[in-house]
Amino acid sequence: MTKMYNVGKIVNTQGIKGEVRVISRTDFPEKRYKKGAILLLDQPGNKTIELVVASHRKHKIFDIVSFENHSNINHVEKYRDGILKITEEQMGDLPENEFYLHQIIGLSVQDEKGQVLGEITEVLSPGANDVWVIKQLNGKDLLIPYIEDIVLKVDLENELVTIHVMEGLID
Template sequence: MTEYLNVGKIVNTHGIRGEVRVISQTDFPEERYQKGATLVLFREHKAPLELTVAGHRKHKNFDLLTFEGYPNINDVEPFRDGILKVSKEDLVDLEENEFYYHEIIGLTVVEEDGRVIGKVKEILSPGANDVWVVQRKGQKDALIPYIESVVKKIDLENEVVTVEIPEGLLDDAD
């Protein structure tokens, strides 16, 4: 059975020319949404529908997509609340030291001395670098920037991330 990964959620239509408004959940929007890319739409009580991207543009915090063969708002209205996914087989091999979000979320974060900080719960991409939200027992979530000076080693096999926390980064939690 094919495994799928979420790339976005269709939250609404946009205009009358068959555009849909997508809240993106992919690390690679320019690749996932490029013209000719294949996405699979999953909706409740309906068979998955394969769609081919006809157009993509950014608008505010959304990605706006059009699909081949769906030129009109009435064609895409039923897509609302659907989840766009990509087949895991369509994943591109990443460069060394690049990872997909789904590979990082759930990993245990430890300091270099072996002290466990918590588990990666989600990844935010507010700007220049991603920020990992690390869930800790009995404490506020820690926000760890995904930068070389902090994230020292990612071991997918053992599901562990080793970090060097700069002084002051986690002080609020102690």
């Protein structure tokens, strides 16, 4: 079975012309919601259906999307609370030192001496750079900024991240 990844959630309709409000879960909305892009709609209890994007625009915190052959509100009302997904093949390659969330979450973290510190449980995006949340072996969360001075190596093959522990980073 093909792996699928969440790119957004349909939270409501927008107007009467078949547009939907999407809360996006992708760093690439211009790619995921561009005209002609194929998205898979996953709804509990229903089989996954393929939708082709007809239009996309931003409005406040939402991505407003319409789909081919869905020209009025009656066509899209039933999609509310559906999750928009893409397949692994649609993801594409990222530049060096950039990663998809699913590649980072769950990785083991060690310091430069090889001492295991914990596991990455979450990625926060509060500002200029991401912050990785590491659940330490003692159960406490450690927050590390994803910057070159701290994150020395990300080894996806061995599921291991090596970090430089700066003074004051760990109490």
